[in-house]
Amino acid sequence: MAGKRKVRPAVYGLMAEFDNPSDAVAAARRVHEEGYRRVDAFSPYPVEELSEAIHAHTTKMPLIVLIGGILGGMGGFLLQFYIATIYYPINVGGKPLYSWPAFIPVTFECTVLGAALFAVFGMLALNGLPEPYHPVFNAPNFALASRDRFFVLVESADPKFDRERTAEFLRTLGPREVTDVEH
């Protein structure tokens, strides 16, 4: 890709604004069907179908959490194994030094800890947070996304994006308004 300068699109994307979740979900589905993939949606409360419509559920999060849990559990178990048998062996009640039943509670707790830490930091990383500036806040009325409006965004980075045609398409989906989102 060296030498090929990327031309920055004039706008960040196009924002369609809806009154109610049903219209937003229907619109998001149509947008996806039309082939747009760099799509986002915003609602005042979690709308399960909206996430599904833009395929936001197919993230790497579950895998990251699973890996965190397995690493945490293995780490916890091996830590106890190392301490109990090699680093500081103590005879407890005549039991063998390697007594796995006693390790289970801590192993469980470490699994939860590992999974939770990977969940929090994995979520932040995948979302690109912290991010002090984001263009979507340039969209007019966007403050209402935390009150009673529903927004569907098509990013200009989408290969199918065309400022005129995409805007025309979005207008056919029954929004209150379709607006440019400046960088």
Place this chain on the structure above:
Amino acid sequence: MEAATTHTFDAPAELGRYRTRALLVGAVFLVVGAALAFLMGQTAGYGGLVHVLRSYLVGFFFVTGVSVGSLAWLCLGHMTGGAWAITSRRLFEAATRCIPLCAVLFIPVVVSLFVHDHGHSVYEWSDPSIVAGDEALKHKSLYLNPLFFIIRAVVYFGVWFAFAFILSRWSAEQDRSADPRLRRKMQDISGPGILLFGLTVTFAAIDWGMSLEPHWFSTIYGLIIMAGWGLSALAFIITVATWLGAREPMEHAYQPLHFHDWGKLLLALVMLYAYFAFSQFLITWAGNLPEEIPFYLRRLRGGWQFIGLTIILFHFALPFVLLLSRHRKRVPRSLRRIALLMLFMRVVDLVFFFAPSVHQGGEPEWHASDLARSFLPMLAMAVGLGGIWLWYYFGQLASRPLLPLGERDLEKAIAPAEGHH
């Protein structure tokens, strides 16, 4: 949205056909199980009739667990509210109305207190000739004696029946009047209901289960049984819901969201049960006391150790891993497979808890053939009593609308998640 209020949500007509089928299968399995238990008990030398009654106890304990566990879920649902509670309420209510049937099914357990065959009994503390020669049992006889055992059982069933009856009655009244005060009343009674559930189930578990090995004790036993009953009830109701959800009129009432919630609760109960069961093992293992370890010594030899391993794998590990998946919780058919696995494993776990405690005078010598002698009649009896219980349950389920029609939040609870707010 209007349809929700005018629809009556009557149970599908096929239920009647399944009802007679359940009774038929139940009766056949009960007879076969009893015959099998009698022959096997006779040839093994632990008393034919005693072995019949012992096998029966597993089936009784299982179906009573589903009925009484449902009472706990019902109370919990009234207290927390939520779509999962509203949509599953009628399924749990019908199960709690089976408590009188369980009381009738308790009669053979009472009979077992008076059946002794050459030193063999279901409850060895009930045999005066054994108690007379056992110092510990003599001291425990103040609590462990047939009369007090029966009185306590009457109290348990009385408490369970009272709560089941009142909650079912108010819920039916709510269907007719839609009086918002009824919701508050059901909520108010559910708190004490949960409390009494905890107390009565703890004592019932000690009486009916733990006293099979009267020299042994475990302070977490009541909690294990409570979690077990809750798990059985939830797995059963999920199975019924997935069946109903595939037909009219519930096809459009149950949403993926509801199955998701029930699946999450199932995952929580699978983990809770494993936590309690492992705690008992860990504490017994760490303490290593002669009066506590016989429970595990009996279950770690003669083939029972493999049953124990099976329970760890299929009562915990496999359902745990499967239920982590969001997809499997939301798709009824996948969730039903896990629920059915849990129901089966609950019976296996009960056999594991109840069967190796057979009194044989001194430390028992176990052989793998004893596994078959325990499992075949006990599983058959569990299916038999399960069939009879199901026959009664389907009748109760069909007698009311499948959703609480007078509930203020019903429409919101059964609306697809994208609906207007």
